[in-house]
Amino acid sequence: MERHHRDSIIVATLAFAGGTLFAGIIVLGHATLFELITGATGYGWAAVAATLTVGYAANKIAINSGKLKLQDAHLQRMREFHTDTARWTKLRSGVNACRFAYHAAEIMVGKSHDLFRRRPTTVYTYRRILIQFRKALPEARLAHTDVIVSDELHIQLEALDVLIIAVVVGVEEYLALYPAPGSPANRHAQQEFVTLVRTCRNIRDLAAEVGVKIDALRPREPKPL
Incomplete structure (x- = not known):
């Protein structure tokens, strides 16, 4: 379960990075990749920053959602444990x-x-x-x-x-x-x-x-x- 959770985080992070780069290229389609990296296009960096913010937030939501699911599953197991113990x-x-x-x-x-x-x-x-x-x-x-x-x-x-x-x-x-x-x-x-x-x-x-x-x-x- 821990390994599966870790792999999910890695996949989400990679997807977030790839999506950020792709979105930046779409937004700054007229600028070269070199210009994007070196900061030659000012408004391109603003777009990248905005994309980074959205991607980071989505990644955090995915991680927190996974944690909540694990907590809910554990609480359900604990309820079953207390019921079985009483019996x-x-x-x-x-x-x-x-x-x-x-x-x-x-x-x-x-x-x-x-x-x-x-x-x-x-x-x-x-x-x-x-x-x-x-x-x-x-x-x-x-x-x-x-x-x-x-x-x-x-x-x-x-x-x-x-x-x-x-x-x-x-x-x-x-x-x-x-x-x-x-x-x-x-x-x-x-x-x-x-x-x-x-x-x-x-x-x-x-x-x-x-x-x-x-x-x-x-x-x-x-x-x-």
């Missing part, structure tokens, strides 16, 4: 939420509890953890992103959406089946809780893999032309 950020935030939903539940129960090995013993704790899952997970619309992704990545985003829906629906059903927060957790309540936790862990693992691919799609700011 990418929205998708990346949703995937990050999938990754951290599981960790948020772990932090909530504290270091004294493991979501699998040292399970809580009351429905109250189960409900708190599942409600945390539901709040932390994003809306199941990751596959509807405006970011251009590969077919493989799109399938993975659809899989995340399915898992998110499964957890949200499962949590709602769990809360409806076990409404008494203070009651002891029976075996059935524990099994359903573990199933939902495993689904959330699958979401976390898949989101970690998807996040790496999305990072590679981050828009790059265009350089000035």
